[in-house]
Amino acid sequence: MNTFDLQMDFRVVFKDQAQESTAGLLGQMGAQRVLLVTDAGIQGAGLDQAYREALAAQGIEVAVFNDVEPNPTTANVEAGLALAKEFKPQALLGIGGGSVLDCAKAINILLNRGGKMSDYAGPQQGGAALLPLVAAPTTAGTGSEVSPFLLISDSETHAKIVCKDWQAIPKVAVLDPSLSLTLPPMATLFAGLDALVHGFEAYVAKGSQPYTQALALKSIGLVYQNLPKVMETPSDVEARGNMLLASNLAGMAFALSYLGLSHSLANALTKMKGTPHGLAVGMMLGAVIRFNAPVCGADYEHIARYLLGEGCPAEQQAACLALADAVEKMAHSLGMPKNLGELEFQESQIPELVEEALRQATIQFNPRTPTAEELTTLLESCF
Ligand SMILES: [Fe+2]
Incomplete structure (x- = not known):
């Protein structure tokens, strides 16, 4: 018999064209400043457009960090962190594949707990509270939007840093099929x-x-x-x-x-x-x-x-x-x-x-x- 201790503390919204629901949820959370984490491909395809418009309609100010590479690196995380420190968001919104969502989780951890990514390798316990993260996957594969794992490559050593932190799980997963229709x-x-x-x-x-x-x-x-x-x-x-x-x-x-x-x-x-x-x-x-x-x-x-x-x-x-x-x-x-x-x-x-x-x-x-x-x-x- 395998014993277990099950605790799931997140919300899953399954809805096509979920931009208005998402903006509404961020508004209910009291977020007036949201850091949008995405990548250049998503932006090039215009996938974040409807979400940004819905956030603007709610009076929510948005800063965009779109410099996430596939297999995100510590340099990507540091760049997003610098923007987050300047913008001082009250919540994060990740729109992208597993790489984008992992990077958003990493930025959230470093913004609220300090240090560098390598300080967080392996299973984590405790630590300062994180900002609410809303995650809208554009690919149907990693499940990163509901997982405590994040995988970041060290820019210098190329070693993979695998962090497992139950607090890093996004507060809301938005499953919006309109975001995945153009995936090749x-x-x-x-x-x-x-x-x-x-x-x-x-x-x-x-x-x-x-x-x-x-x-x-x-x-x-x-x-x-x-x-x-x-x-x-x-x-x-x-x-x-x-x-x-x-x-x-x-x-x-x-x-x-x-x-x-x-x-x-x-x-x-x-x-x-x-x-x-x-x-x-x-x-x-x-x-x-x-x-x-x-x-x-x-x-x-x-x-x-x-x-x-x-x-x-x-x-x-x-x-x-x-x-x-x-x-x-x-x-x-x-x-x-x-x-x-x-x-x-x-x-x-x-x-x-x-x-x-x-x-x-x-x-x-x-x-x-x-x-x-x-x-x-x-x-x-x-x-
Ligand atoms: Fe896998």
């Missing part, structure tokens, strides 16, 4: 695969419990049904909304139970060749399900029956294999490469990948603890 196809696919893998890993992780499994199962079902729809019709508001919900549910789930082996292996792929995160985790999912099946077959069987219905084989291990095949088939049909060779990896690189994967923190939460030999066999199956 590959970015949509990679984000969707990330959300799918978050659901799978949260469901079977060593720290899973009934709440994480309920959230994760719903999330997996939503991705399985809606990722093909948004790839076929990017302007499908309902399917985009369902993907935002899926990412959000999975974000809540993995914040509570953490992740697993797909993320450990994917981080090794990303470190070696810069493979985009969502693509990397998606490439690993099928092989990880097959590897984990002997120890968490009942969990995978449950997911398999939920996704495949009457098409699910009766016997447990056959159901697990059918599940791995089904998620891979779906991802391949949407453009995910079929093997690591297509991503220009070579089998001679397996030992290096195994070494890196074994160093990842996520591996300790995987339901089956792999040896180096087992990871080698697993990666060989991906060529």
